[in-house]
Amino acid sequence: MTAAQGWEYALGGDVQRIARCITWIEEEHPDIAACLRTLPPQPRARITGITGPPGAGKSTLVDTLIGQMTAAGRRVAVLCVDPSSPFTQGAILGDRVRMARWYQHPGVFIRSLASRGSLGGLHPQIWEIAQFLSACPFEDIIIETVGVGQSEVEIAGLADITVVVLVPESGDEIQTLKAGLMEVADIFAVNKCDRPDADLFVHSLQQMMSVGRRAEEAPTPVIRTVASRGEGVAQLLDAMDRQALQASDSRQLDSMTDRAWHLIMKKRMKDVRKANLRNRISNLQARGAFNLYAFIENY
Numbered sequence: 001m002t003a004a005q006g007w008e009y010a011l012g013g014d015v016q017r018i019a020r021c022i023t024w025i026e027e028e029h030p031d032i033a034a035c036l037r038t039l040p041p042q043p044r045a046r047i048t049g050i051t052g053p054p055g056a057g058k059s060t061l062v063d064t065l066i067g068q069m070t071a072a073g074r075r076v077a078v079l080c081v082d083p084s085s086p087f088t089q090g091a092i093l094g095d096r097v098r099m100a101r102w103y104q105h106p107g108v109f110i111r112s113l114a115s116r117g118s119l120g121g122l123h124p125q126i127w128e129i130a131q132f133l134s135a136c137p138f139e140d141i142i143i144e145t146v147g148v149g150q151s152e153v154e155i156a157g158l159a160d161i162t163v164v165v166l167v168p169e170s171g172d173e174i175q176t177l178k179a180g181l182m183e184v185a186d187i188f189a190v191n192k193c194d195r196p197d198a199d200l201f202v203h204s205l206q207q208m209m210s211v212g213r214r215a216e217e218a219p220t221p222v223i224r225t226v227a228s229r230g231e232g233v234a235q236l237l238d239a240m241d242r243q244a245l246q247a248s249d250s251r252q253l254d255s256m257t258d259r260a261w262h263l264i265m266k267k268r269m270k271d272v273r274k275a276n277l278r279n280r281i282s283n284l285q286a287r288g289a290f291n292l293y294a295f296i297e298n299y
């Protein structure tokens with residue numbers, strides 16, 4: 001089967017073909033660029049980023065969210081981005097187990113993606129994968145990513161809504177939460193609220209957020225959940241729906257602009273190889289004919 005044929009079947013909702021096409025997108029299969037150019041200007045799926053420290057209960061939350069979304073007749077695609085650091089090696093398997101009951105559901109697609117490396121960035125082709133899944137057509141795309149390194153900043157760029165999942169550890173620990181995580185949150189889900197220190201934690205979180213907030217600014221919603229029992233997840237989905245209504249078009253436009261800029265840069269730099277530059281510079285220098293600015297002007 002050619003990539004173009006596989007692509008057609010995938011857009012018709014064939015799960016195996018969808019998986020295949022994502023692999024082709026990941027591998028930058030030569031025919032995929034042409035397929036991507038045929039994507040209709042469809043309304044994009046709602047993209048929700050779920051991020052937070054490892055073990056916070058993100059996958060358990062996602063598992064229940066899938067249940068609620070599919071019950072409402074929505075088709076859901078879940079992308080789990082696993083940083084390839086040894087720290088979270090176990091997480092991939094954990095996610096599979098946590099969401100296992102959805103693998104056979106016709107309205108659900110789940111895929112793990114390796115991340116770019118130890119810095120924890122998102123997958124390099126995650127944009128293209130999300131655009132493709134929107135056309136498949138899924139109404140909801142959930143991207144679960146561990147909030148380490150750069151991933152939470154990137155997820156906030158791509159997602160319409162970012163949910164930061166935290167757990168009540170101790171009142172003190174909130175001071176050491178990564179600033180990046182706090183800034184990207186449209187919603188906080190305080191999970192594991194079955195723990196005794198949950199109230200204290202929620203209180204410190206709210207207090208911390210009120211510092212420096214202008215009076216007219218709406219506070220970031222804080223939703224308490226016990227994901228392992230499905231508690232609070234309906235409220236979380238409500239909050240997601242409300243935030244999605246408020247999500248500004250200008251944010252989407254900004255992130256689309258960033259992506260276009262990135263892709264144009266990649267395209268323009270396609271033939272530029274450092275090894276090649278080095279050779280040329282070295283040759284010119286050997287002839288005593290090297291001028292940096294003349295060189296780049298003519299490159």
Ligand SMILES: Nc1nc2c(ncn2[C@@H]2O[C@H](COP(=O)(O)OP(=O)(O)O)[C@@H](O)[C@H]2O)c(=O)[nH]1
Binds near residue numbers: 058059091194226227
């Ligand atoms: N006590 C308690 N445990 C939970 C809760 N939610 C998830 N867990 C457990 O926390 C562990 C990590 O959950 P997981 O969803 O894999 O976390 P992730 O790494 O953030 O995706 C699992 O053993 C879950 O069963 C909760 O609300 N309360």
Ligand SMILES: [Mg+2]
Binds near residue numbers: 058059091094095144
């Ligand atoms: Mg997980």
